Amino acid sequence: MNPQALKEHLSNSSLRKRVQTPTVIQMEAAECSAAALSIILGYYKRFVPLEELRYRCGVSRDGSDAYNMVEAAKYYGLDANGFQVNFEELDKLKLPFILYWQNNHFVVLEGCGSDFVFINDPATGPRKISYADFFKNYSNVAITAYPTEKFKKGGSPPRFWRLIKKRFADVKLSTIVFLISIQLILIILGLSFPAFSRIFVDQIISQRMLSWKWIFISFMAIIIVLQATSSAMRGYVANRLSRKLSITYSVNFLWHVLRLPLLFFSQRFGGEIINRMNLNTSISEFITNRLSLTIINTILIFIYGLVMYQYDHLIAGIGVLTALLSVGLFRFIARARANAYNRLQQELAKGIGTSIDALQNMEFIKATGTEAFCFSRIIGYKIKNLNNMQNIGKKDIWLNSFSSLFTQLAGIMLLSIGAWRVMDGHLSIGMLLALQMLMASFLAPFNQLLNFSMQIQSLKIDMMRLDDVLNNPLDPLLLKSKNQSNIPVQKLEGKLALDNVTFGYSPLDDPLISNCSIKIEPGQRVAIVGATGSGKSTLARIMSGLFKPWEGTVLYDDIPFMDLSKEQFKNSVAWVDQDVMIFSGSIRDNLTLWNKHIDNDQLVKGAKDALIYETIKKRDQDFDSQLLEAGANLSQGEKQRLEIARALVLNPSILILDEALSALDSQTEGEIFHNIERLACTCVIITHRLSTIKNCDKIYVMEAGKIIQQGSHEELKATPGVYQNLAKFDSIQNSHLRDTQS
Template identity: 40%
Template sequence: RLSIVPADRLLSRMFRIPSQYLATRFAGDMATRVQLVDDVAVRAARDFVGVMIELVMSLLFLGLMVYFDSLLAALVAGLGVGNVILMRVVSNMRADQNRQLRREQALLFGIGVFGLRNIDNLRATASDDDFYTRLTGYQARELVARQQFAELGYVIAALPRFFTLLSAALVLGVGGWRVISGEMSVGTLMGFYTIAASFLVPIGTFVRFADTFQILEADLQRINDVMSAEEDPSFGDQADAEPGKIATLNGKLRLAGKIEIRDVTFGYRPNHPPMIKDFNLTIEPGQRVAIIGPTGSGKSTLLRLVNGEFAPWSGEILFDGVPRNQVLRHVMTGSVASVDQQILLFSASIRDNLTLWNPTVTDQQLVSAANDALIHNEIMVRPSGYDSHVEEGGRNFSGGQRQRIEIGRALVNNPSVLLLDEATSTLDALSEMRIDDALRRRGCTCLIVAHRLSTIRDCDLIIVLNGGEEVQRGTHEDLIAEKNSLYYELIQSH
């Protein structure tokens, strides 16, 4: 229970923090933080009660030493305090090394997962040797960090033994002098020596636990880094959207599909120039708008802003006249869908990959979406149809099939807004045209990033971006007529 409940809260928090937070951290780093919860719980449950008992025993032994001889008791207690202080200094150094070790372990874990997930691509491109060299570099850094962490551990392990021997020497030396001077009997000295040794044993245990606590403190900081992160506003308590600004279709709250982007400026790093600058756009329900531009011009970034993955630095994005963060979450997720360049398929059935485990999706919705994505027939020829297994990353499907499954997933909930980022880049022209016709029949608003002329030429509006700024706007016929324009150059190059 000590680990399950906090781990559940941590995972829940990870799903609720903004994408900007996750974009600055490695996936392996985030995965290891979940494991840290279990490590902290196990160590705390295993050591805490025992240390409390040992601490009570040490206080009892201290009282007995004071009863026998206050001078020797002060010497032994002083050594115990010195042990704790020195341990504290060394443990602080070790806590810093533990943080460094955890970072290196997270990086190593992340690069290892990446390699296993992309092993086929690495082999196909003859990059496996280069990747192995990079992986061994991460392993070497992790090994160095682990060795440095262990070296101070040896020092901490030796501290209790050192102070025990020093205490014995002082007790026997000072006590022997007092025996000679007649201030103490030999029996009292031997009894005190035994009690002093018993006093230092719990102190040694406490010192080791304090070192463990320092390590746990560093781990807790990594956990609290997630728990203290600001939650995505869409998960919080939202004000009810104005009834007049949300259309009701088939008894369900659903957006009509109007998008307004007002004076939006955004960048990935606050101390760097923005990626998108003062961008404005209004898309009416059912319109199809394409965004085109050279690599790095901010096309995908703009779609991610509309999708809510990032929050703009300034300006606002509205759906049906309501700011995005004020639209009820279930309305937004049921009305807006996206198809990204990075296709994500899970190790599960085709049905689960299409519905994302949503039990409310009917078979009719599922088949309709698959048909419009041109993947239904290819699913049905598999032995188990929609219950056929998908390997991790969709390795048992072709690139075109994976992309069509992704499109089908976006269409399952019959969205009123579709955000398409090179959504048909792996498909042939005929398949692309048939899917495009299906999307038009659905009548949803489409914001499209693409380079193929066949994808964008029939759009109601085409926006040309360059360096995060709009440089042209119009229909294909209007823009292609400008022979010296960026749009003309881009179309000619493709």
């Protein structure tokens, strides 16, 4: 079948009657499946937050598959099925349904017209495409989801005023009353001008009451001064409130982000989060400078309209008709503009993320000579952003131009009809002048309301993007009560146990760790080995309290993790992995992380045990020497030793090392482990280097998320299995290395 045959087939099928589905824009590039399911649920009047659907669909950074989406749809009471459907069979399905698109995306089909196919794309919003594009992009998989008896309507779509209401919690009522009161004063002063103009023309000029002229002008000058003073007071208060709210919103957002569990960050892109934090400034500016003005403008429209109606019914009708034309135009372009703005925010976030990645990996870019490729990626996003902004700007220009045209036409009609009404005796010249001013005052706030409506679209999307982060639950460890006393927290003895622990990143996928049980006594040195992807590092993160198990319990000194205080846990358990984190600052700050309770003796001891002390002393200011961002003025081995020293200065009861010594030679590694043994702390080692763990008290072997072997090095080496194979391979590597060196 070709595009022309497809057009003839579908445009005359049961799909020709288009259905209207709600717009749901994906917040992240990988969550199109959750957004597509949200569109279908919304069509049947079941509104579910996108963050909940993200969880139900098992969305991660890698996205989600059709099977997970079908299972999530069934959870909400839909009869969902996925089919391999060719073009000829599409008309057998009932609208709306989900299409697999470009082999990596999901869209919702709304209908097929005579020339276009209508889709609701979670990445862009509703749009129409040609049959040629449909033929090219449809990937022959469709997912249907229809309500069953178990399906229940419920929830509500995101409402602007519900979103803005939460932001008012940080605004004092007295401030709002003040801003509205000042605005009311400005309105009253503004209403006086048409009345005074009528009196000035009809009484003072027409009846030549020249003795009142200067008194009248002086009175008008006083009103102008009062207007300027009131406007300045309002601007001053609004500006201070805007700064305060911007700081408050940004601080609250950042504080919430820092307290989210690690699993949240494993599913998100850094550029997206950074971009969203910057949205708080526009929200605070809107609340202070636009919202109170808009409330008053709404009242103002009715007041000016009523006054015009009292003067002349016909001219008042002209004003109302002009306003309705502007509203109709706005509704015509509103949906497309909102979708374009959401695309802009997505591309901005991608551009920020790409720029950050480039700056963080400049050494790699230089080494591989990929400067041109990096430039093309960054500039590509920049061009997309400019195109999106231009697209939004075009729609705004059309709206503003036509609104201005309607206003000018209203002015011409007012003069024409007004002149006729003056000659007819229904109006005086002063009344016509007053009506001109009233018409301008009526349409001005109306046009401001249209601009406000455009801003509402943008602001609603901004607040939804922020709430998409703020609605995520906090890390349970950080919700525990803080130790308010200055009494030192008692450290754990070092006993660690995992009892049938099961964990995975997606609730709809098979777990990565299954029924894992480990017992470690205080002071023991235990190793966990296995092939790449066996689950070693994930298990280390569970032991470190970074991930919460789906099932099972993690015990520290026979105490469940959730029963420990945050302070006791952080002072007793230290985790070091191969991804070293060094920030721009002094060596002292990098080691202590600004913990004032760590004295200089602890600092020196930790540095010596990590074999980094002599390196530090060679610097001009030893511990106060400055490090560059990401430790650019350190070697990889120095970075790893500094990271280990950071853990050792705490004198932890349990030390978890996840490939933490991979950049060190065997001799340095052995000396560090010898120093750790002297500390008598429990040590869990994740490594591929078997020479490191020969002297461990116990070794656990992992495969596919399960512990399949355990014992000492000699016991496991003598037993056929995974460890024996690892030992043989390690022996061959060491032999080859010795031959190379000789």
